[in-house]
Amino acid sequence: MSALAGLYLHIPFCHSKCTYCSFITGSYEDLLVQRYLTALLKEIASTSKLLPPLAQKIDTIYLGGGTPSIITPEWIESLLNACYKHFLVDSSSEITIEINPADINLERLKYYKNLGINRVSVGVQSFIDEQLKEIGRDHSSKEAILAIENLRKVGFDNISLDLIAGLPNQTLKEWKYNLSKALELSPEHLSIYLLEVKEKTTLYAQIRSGKLKKPDDDLAAEMYETLLENLTNNNYQHYEISNFAKSSGNFHSKHNKKYWLDIPYYGLGVSAHSYYNQVRYSNVKSTHTYIEKIENFGQAIEEKVFLDDSEQVREAIMLRLRLIEGINLEEFKATYNFDILATYKEAFSELLENNLIEVTNGYLRLTQRGILFSNEVFVLFV
Ligand code: SF4
Structure with missing residues (x-):
């Protein structure tokens, strides 16, 4: 990709x-x-x-x-x-x-x-x-x-x-x-x-x-x-x-x-979000304010949040887990220098026991049950 x-x-x-x-x-x-x-x-x-x-x-x-x-x-x-x-x-x-x-x-x-x-x-x-x-x-x-x-x-x-x-x-x-x-x-x-x-x-x-x-x-x-x-x-x-x-x-x-997949995107227009260089940007949420800000300054950003490395990794895990193929653990480690299984060993044992996640062939993914109760898994990375 x-x-x-x-x-x-x-x-x-x-x-x-x-x-x-x-x-x-x-x-x-x-x-x-x-x-x-x-x-x-x-x-x-x-x-x-x-x-x-x-x-x-x-x-x-x-x-x-x-x-x-x-x-x-x-x-x-x-x-x-x-x-x-x-x-x-x-x-x-x-x-x-x-x-x-x-x-x-x-x-x-x-x-x-x-x-x-x-x-x-x-x-x-x-x-x-x-x-x-x-x-x-x-x-x-x-x-x-x-x-x-x-x-x-x-x-x-x-x-x-x-x-x-x-x-x-x-x-x-x-x-x-x-x-x-x-x-x-x-x-x-x-x-x-x-x-x-x-x-x-x-x-x-x-x-x-x-x-x-x-x-x-x-x-x-x-x-x-x-x-x-x-x-x-x-x-x-x-x-x-x-x-x-x-x-x-x-x-x-x-x-x-x-x-x-943690790839940059630019969201333009009222209430739109962007993400690049580890920063999340959100535009204002009122259409009238958006128009005024753009007319006067060319930008309508309301909030800018820099994600430190740990926040970026947690977001990347949470978002990638939405994909049914899951996370290629080796690839993730090479990209983020972060060992997911070692870091979340304790928390994952409960999720594995409750059949919410699985680890097979080097991939971490949600089970079918985990897809239905994904919020119970994602809360770990918030
Ligand atoms: S009100 Fe508009 S944006 Fe909201 S669900 Fe209906 S069509 Fe979509």
Whole structure:
């Protein structure tokens, strides 16, 4: 894998707020969007100037959100042109856009394709319309299917699809239905998340007031087992806790792997994070403050945290353990001059006993049980 950096651009606007969402997003207001995107163009230019030429080389661009497909394709073009102008974008780069099925048609997808976008992540979440409505999604199952059919028509051959398991009141039968519909569409990649109920979300309030039932842990575990069985039987490789890729081909998310493999990335836009030279940077979390800061100073960094060697190693262990292949212990020792097994001997004996981790053929990895209870393992490295 190349160790070139990745570039993430955050588009913080959505048609409506999903009930479970805790991201920084707001609704689309023309003037605000214009000001925000103009600021983002400025941040792309000013960030590249801070980097030495070698660090300006990137091989992934990821347009995420929010909902990047909510802005006009002309704006997407301007953003990508700015990336090409100010960064050294490798010719084999993976360029991803997240889309809402309701936003796109053939014409728009052709536009994306002509811009060099070669990977599309479709936020489907469920193929059952009542469930989509319940969680505040503004697209239908039919629109999601049509979006994927249109992506194929236009020639996209690297499509990722997002699903959520454990939605309120979702039954195992409904989850199996969602999985079978997803598999019928044969996406190259699937990101599947167990629903998390975060404080300050509408869903949290609905559950607290008893209006909806909190997803049951046992049922969620059953859904997870069904998921693993179905995807393995259909030749998908489970390569990260929440991510699956077709075994035939190279469809792992090159961009997201940077987060898990301690490779630098630059996150631009409101609330975006960057990591390079052992420093984590976080941008401000308010869209208005972001715009003002960029307009006045060209940067909107709110927090800078230098990771000392020990913090860097602990983060690297925690993030690499998300990968199903685990950590190559020899390679890790050579890179970080750190012996994981010797250092965590005592703590690991309990995790091994509880069948949460395993060490085989020189790799340390989570077991299937450990994947379900990964937080119990990760807490060791915080
Ligand atoms: S589309 Fe995504 S970012 Fe926007 S509100 Fe829904 S979950 Fe949040």
